[in-house]
Amino acid sequence: MGTFELLLQGFGVALQPTNLMWALVGSVLGTAIGILPGIGPALTIALLLPVTTALAPTSAFIMFAGILYGAMYGGSTTSILLNTPGEAGSMMTALEGNKMARAGRGAAALATAAIGSFVAGTIATLCLTFAAPAVAELAFYFKPTDYFAITALAFCSVAVVMGTSRTRGFISLFLGIAIxxxxIDTMTGQARLTFGNMQLLRGIALTVVLVSLFAVGEILYVASRYRSTPGVMAPIKGQLWMTRQDFARSWKPWLRGTAIGFPMGALPGSGSEIPTMLSYTLERKLTRYPEEFGKGAIEGVAGPEAANNAAAAGILVPLLTLGLPTSATAAVLLAAFQNYGLQPGPFLFTSNPALIWGLIASLYVGNVMLLVLNLPLVGIWVQLLRIPRPQLYAGILVFAMIGVWGLxxxxxxxTIMLVVGLAGYVMRVYDFPIAPVLIGLILGPMAETQLRTALAAGQGNPMVLVSTPLSAILITLAVLLLALPIFLKRLRAHA
Amino acid sequence: MSTDERNTTGGSRAAASTTPKPYWIGLGLMVMGAVWLYNAFGLPQGARYAAVGPGLFVTVAGGALLLLGALLMVQIWRGETFEAQDAEDADGATKMDRRAFLTALVAVALPIVTMGPLGMPFTATLSFVLVANAFGSRRWYLDLVYGAILASGSWFLFHQLGLQLGRFFPPLGV
Incomplete structure (x- = not known):
């Protein structure tokens, strides 16, 4: 069956009334958490995990996809109106978007962000539709060696790219691997590092670590350095729609942002920050109005906003086809699959096509919903920002507690919540990246299984790890990645 | 905070950064690495059926943490700077508010003691009041009401959804 027929069948699943409802719930939740501070898509999905066990997996993932995309839409709203990016991927939007809003062009900025997100989200979903089956087809031929090489490369890139230094990136990563x-070791049944505690036999759940690092760590940190003076909200002025000139200046950045965001999102470690930064830099170089940059150039909103939505679709490619998470949100989605006893990867495409294609089709549907939800209703959404901060953070802790206790x-x-939450606080104070912990935690056991299977097949000879062309290339890349910052430094010193 | 400040992550704010020499982090990592390594020695390292044993990855994780902890301490000694991250409602450059931090910490630690014997709604209400207080809310009686509504409301909702949250208020057996 061709991709097109499969996609049509997916629409048959996604357009069922119950699934439409879950897509709407996800889109609304996603937009809300994108706007609210202190809570992001990864945390929201983690908190919903225990509740969704009663749902059919297809419905749950359709809702999660709505949250993933919705957070990207919602984040841009606060960036533009309040200059406080709701998500890391919206930082660049704040630069030009808030200037536009202060200059009375807030409506145009919101419109180019929302429409750009829609255009990018739709094109990127289209790319996902056709790229994912092709990658899954390839992945059928992957051996444990190849999988180990992929995880090794993911580890290296996450640790090198995220965070301020390689040392700190690797510390975060190995903390995750150590946890x-x-x-119980899945291959031999040996208990490891349980210190005689029966409850530790089942391991430490990703949800507990994620909730503790993101929610508890954030609450402790913000409480200790709370900036109680609220930001000044720029009023939504100007005509609600973009002018012809706004359109003319926006459509190219939308497309370029998509072209940057989608592949970057698929790469481990880049998340949504790096593609948005690249897009902003590119638009600044290419613009015909360089004097407007820094004062509210519409290109600087259109490009990054397209890039972060395209990146959100990009992270789904390695996740669905290889079971490889490239960001914190993807790590939680992987945990969600595992909760249902499903392992994303090439086999999921053949064993559960209704789920995969229903999910992909729901991304198209969700994008339309989000455009409708965000463009005319933005005035209602910003009312969420009126929730007073003390009660908001207190509420987040209540939900964190429910999520951990409910497991x-x-x-x-x-107790783990307290300890890891404190670690999350320390990591914020001393600027250690947080996402590598989650990647290490969820990919560590996977890397271990693949490594041991590969070594067993190779009768313990470590050379088996580079025995296939793909694994040899990937391991080489991983090693090169480690040395990359050193070479760059030398080059600069010579220049 | 203006966007300009956010751009200049280095330099300007270095003076306001926290404790300049956090050797204890490196030490803590080395201790953790040592614990993992010690545990790994009790596990079969491998060679059985030519497969790698369950101890290998524990050894790798422990060894890496030990090395990275030492490396971090060397970097700190050489003058590596640490700057607190900026968050939406937090400014990394401000001084730590010890009272607020400790109040929030108590709110996080409280459930360990009270969640089992006193139930989730009671515990969550108390934690709610504590966190709100840490963030400068001074009307604790109002927070008590908000917290109680949120905590009991979510208990009923999640209970309906099939999440096991224990009894509503165990001392009364309900």
Missing amino acids: GVIG AGSWVDL
């Missing part, structure tokens, strides 16, 4: 080995009703999990 990941706790519990197993165990005080051990609550």
